[in-house]
Amino acid sequence: MEQRNGSSFTGFVLLAFSDRPQLELVLFVVLLIFYIFTLLGNTTIIALSHLDPHLHTPMYFFLSNLSFLDLCYTTSIIPQLLVNLSGADKCVSFAGCVVQLYISLGLGCTECILLGVMAFDRYVAVCRPLHYTVIMPPRLCALMASASWFIGFANSLLQTVLIFLLPLCGRNKLDHFLCEIPALLKLACVDTTMNESELFFASVIILLIPVALIILSYGGIVRAISRIKSAAGQRKAFGTCASHLTVVTLFYGTAIYAYLQPSNNYSQDQGKFIALFYTIVTPMINPLIYTVRNKDVKGAMRKVLWKDYDSR
Template identity: 65%
Template sequence: MGSFNTSFEEGFILVGFSDWPQLELVFFVFILILYSLTLFGNITIITLSQLDPQLHTPMYFFLCHLSFLDLCYTTSTVPQLLINLSGFDRTISYGGCVAQLFILLSLGGTECMLLVVMAFDRYAAVCRPLHYTIIMNPLLCQSLAIAAWVGGLMNSLIQTSLMMAMPLCGLHYLNHFFCEMLVLQKLACEDTGGTEAKMFVARVIIIVIPAALILGSYAHIAQAVLRIKSMAGCRKAFGTCASHLFVVCLFYGSAMYTYLQPLGSYSENEGKFIALFYTIVTPMLNPLIYTLRNKDVKGALWKVLGRSQDSK
């Protein structure tokens, strides 16, 4: 019987998509394009939110945090995946694996909580429009953002500590493209002393409770929208919330499917493709979802582009 911090000290070999060698080049090109679009989209949102005074609102303040989270999340996995797909190096050190696990759990937990904060912001905008600026004052916005980051960090500390306490046996191969917690758990020896149950409870707390709070917010928003008499008012309220609700569905759908199923029924091959979705596709789509139907962001973009052309 080996333990996580002794026999696995030399590290792990990430299998990645080497099971499908004929597809590795296609995957490489496809993922590189998606990663480039993710970087461009999220950096654009952060830049525009800083440059345009019209976007200095709570909604865009939290959207900046979401974009920064998405940048960190993809960058903590995708460059390594591209190296893996190019065939240069499929290994990850023990320290690198623990660090990656900690960072991913921290960022994932923060996003769970940040989406709740954004739902509260939408609730205040639709249900308390006259008091919105008083409720969502700069101090509260900063406090909520800090609380989301600290909550994600605490979640990660708990889950990473529990994972490191589990004795691991078997081969050093991880059938994934990053140090996924569920894949590491599958290497655990039989006797884990209820650690798996504790980790499952931690996952339920960080995923189910925020999801329930978001559903509660949207139930109140739906009631408020139904009371609006004019179609223009309904459309405006729906437009305010639709983007966030779509992002919530994408993020929580993949998170619940992956992390709330019993460990025994978790398929590593299926898990890899779902992980591609939530580590690359969703962070790339978020900027598009928030900007396509948003006149403020489009206006800010044209202003910045116009300013750069004028300066020429």
């Protein structure tokens, strides 16, 4: 990018929702409330998973990882957006944009892989219940979680380097509320066909391979549930998977829309509101999805609250 490393380049202007000033105050209030609930909900899941021995299982180990991911993901984006919506500062430094893209993309890629790992965990729990602890020992769970983080951030490093090698020719007005690859590609003053093809290929690997694993896992789960004779047993087996399946549908649906459609079909306004959904709405409702009908989590919450009440 011309002037990128020069003194005249100070960073990017995040236009966000500047074309809708009447919407900015409403969004500020709504996003602040959502962000607080996101922090509270995911922190509660992490705390309960560590405090209650009954939740020291692979399922809740991965769930606490997912909650930590959601906490970090929203925190890498929403505070900056709230500052932007307040009118205080709509600029982000070049280094700040690089860091935000690397961290947010790394966390998003990690969540893609982790949701696939969680589907495999549910498959083992439903289809191989007697061998569950043997197939999913703590060491293997830690290894799969670590691999998810490593692959996610390795892909993010590659994508971040490639996008910021593009010449921007002094263009610094980013029509988005965060530094995201589809929006950054629009600033490039050269042909980005190769970059778009590489991004599409990487997105297919990061998104569709876990989706294929999830489909295979749930295919086995459906077959196993269909062999259960009692209706109560079927409901119990399905209940262990319904929450994860709901989260998967919400997360992958928005991610695939954002990253796997042709760039000429990509509406920037649609992109902003889709990005709002997967950066704040999905991380906020994930704890609710996992706790509303989960007897283990509700029981752990009652025990922790009752213990605190008794200690007084």
